[in-house]
Amino acid sequence: MSLSNGGGRSGEWHAAGQSQGSSQGSSQGPSHSYPLLVRDHGLGTALKLLLETLPYALARWAVLLGFAAACAVFAFVAVGGAVWLGTHVASVFGYCWLLGTLLLGGWIWGAILRYTVHMIACGHVAVLTELITHGRIGNGTEGQFAYGRRIVMDRFGEVAVLFGLNALIRAVLRAFHNALDTLGDWLPVPGMKAIVGLLNTILSAATRYLDKVVLSYDLARGGGDPRRNIQDGLVYYCQNAKPILTTSVWMVIVERILSILLCLLLLVPAGLVTVWLPEAVREYGAIVTVFIAALLAVTVRAAFIQPLFLICMMIRFHALIEHQPINSTWVGYLDGLSDKFRQIGR
Template identity: 35%
Template sequence: MNLDLRSLRLGEAFRLLMRTRSLLILKMGAYLLFWFLALIYLAITIGIASLVAQAIPLVGVILFIVAIIGVAPLYQLAYRYVFFMIKAAHIAVLSELLKNDNLPPGTGQLEWGRKRVEKRFGEVNAMFVVDELVSGVVRAFTNMVYRLTAWLPGDTLQQLVNILNRIIRYATNYIDEAILARSFMRDDIPVWVNARDGIVLYAMVWKPLLMNAIALMVLSYIPFIVGFLILALPIGLLASVISSSVGGWSIIATLILAFLVKVAVGDAFAMTAMIAAYHRETREMKPNPEMVAKLDAASDRFKEIKDRAQQEINRYLAGREKAKSRPAEEPQGGEPVAGESTDQPI
C-alpha cells in the first residue's frame, strides 16, 4: 500500500471541520444522550433479569441476553432517524463550504443543512436509501479489485487477512459519504445521476482514495485513545469514591465516552478529509463507459442505481421536449441541467 498523508491536506481538513464545530457538538450530544438512555435501559432490564434469575435462573439468563441484544436495534433506529440526519446535514454544510466557502448569513448549520438535504433528496430518508445503495456498490467494487485472499496457510494468517479485509470494508464508509457530497457539489445534476457518476469516478481512481480512506480510518482512532487517557483517571477516581465494586463499570463508562469522542471528532474529521480529497481527485474527470461495465459485473445494486439515473434523465428529456412543444411559454429561470451524460447516458 502507498499511503501519502500529504495528499489528504490534513491541516486544511481540520480547519474546515472546525468551521462546523456546532454540528460536532450536536453530534456528540446526540450520541451521549443515546448511550445515557441505553445505560438506563440496560440497568432496568438487567435488574429485572437478576430478580427473575433468583426464582427461575434460566429465564433470568434469557432476559439478560435479550436486554443486551436489544441495544442493537435501538441503535439502528436512532442512527436512521437521528444520527444520519445530523450526518446528512453535516455533509451538506461541508460541501457548501468547499464549493462556495461560506453559508448564507443568519442561518444555523443544522437547519440549513437539513433544508438543503430536503431540497436535493426530498427527505432525509431518501438520502438514506441512496447511501445504502452507494455503500453496497462501493464495497462490492472494492472487494473485487482489492480484497486480500485468505489462501495463505495457517489459521493465524487467515485471521490476519480477515481483519485487514474488515478494515478495508470499514474504510469505504468515508468514500460513500464523499460520493453523497457530490450531490451537493453538483446540484445542477439529478441525485441518482450524481450517485451513478460518483461511483464510476471512484472506480476510476480507487487506489489513492482507498489508501487515503484506510489512513483516515486509522487516524480516526487517535481521538478515542486521547479521550480514553484523559477520562480514565477522573472517572476511575469518581468510581473509587462511590464504591470499589463499580470499578468494572468505570472502565465501561470510560470506553463509551471515548467512543463518543471518536465518533463525534475522529469520524467527522475523516469524513471531512475524504470529501475534500474526493473532490480534488475527481473535479475534472468524466465517467468512463468501460468502468461502467466493470461495475455492472461487480454489483446488482449498481444496475439499480443506473436504472434510476436513466429514469431521471428520461424525465428531464421528456420535460425538455414538452417545453419545446410550447414555445410561447417562457420558462422561469434557467433550464435545469441533468448532467454531463444526459445526452449520451453511460
C-alpha cells in the same frame, strides 16, 4: 492494478484504466460543473473546517452522550429485570427477558440512534460542502443549523433513501474491492496473507465514509436526478480507487491510534465519575471506570475524530474528480460486477 478473478474481468479493468484519463473511447466530459475552493485534504485543513462547523460536532456529541446515558439505564433495566425474574419466578424467564430486551430493544435502539446521527451528519455534510465549494454558507445570511436543516428538508427523500442505500453502497464497494489485486500490487512480498487480511479489514472500515462523500457530491452537483448523482459518485470512486484507498488506509490507521490514546486519556475523568457513584457500584471500580472511559471515547470519537477524517475524504474526492471525464465503461463494469449497483438505480 489488475483483477484477481479471471482474464475477462481483467481486460475490462485495464480497458477502463487506460481510458480513464482521456476523453476518447468510452469517456465523456465531466458530468458535473461546480466550483472548488478547498483542495488540500491534510489534517490541518480538515481541523480548520471542523472547528468552523463545531456546532454540528457538539450537537452530535450531545446526542451520543444522551443515548449513551439512556443505554446505560436500559442495560441496568435489562440485567436487573433478568436477575429479578430469575430469582422470583424462574431462571428461564430471566434469560428470555435478557435476550429479548437486548436483541429486540437493542436493534430498535440502534436503528433510532443511527438514523438520528445520520440526519445530523447530513446537515453537517451540507454545510461542509458549501464551505468546500463556495467558501460560505448559503447566501451568507443563514446560520449553520438553519442552512443544514433547510437542505436536509428540501432533499429529505434523498437523505432518507441514502440511509437505506448505505448497505447497497457498501455491497458494491465490497464487490469492487474483492475483485481487485490492489493489495498485491501495493505489497508485492510473498507470505503476506496475514497483513493483506488486516489491510482488507482496514479498507472495509475506510468505506464507511463514502455514503456521506456521495451525498456531498450530490449536493455539490445539484440537478434533479439524485439516482444518477449517486451512481456517478460510485463510478468516480472506482476511477480514482487507488489514491482514495491509499488515503483511506492512512486515515483509518491514524484514527485507530487517536482513538486508543483518547480512551487512555479518558480513564482519569472516568475514575472521577466512578468515585461519585453509589458504594455498591464502586465495588467494581476498575470495570466501571474502563466501561465509562470506553463509552466516553466512543462518543468523542464519533463526534469529533470521525468527522475530521470524513472532511479529509470529502476534499480528496472533490479534488480528484475536478474536471475529470467520467468513464462509461465503469458503469457497465459495476453493473456486471454487482446487482446492488442496479438496485441503487431502481
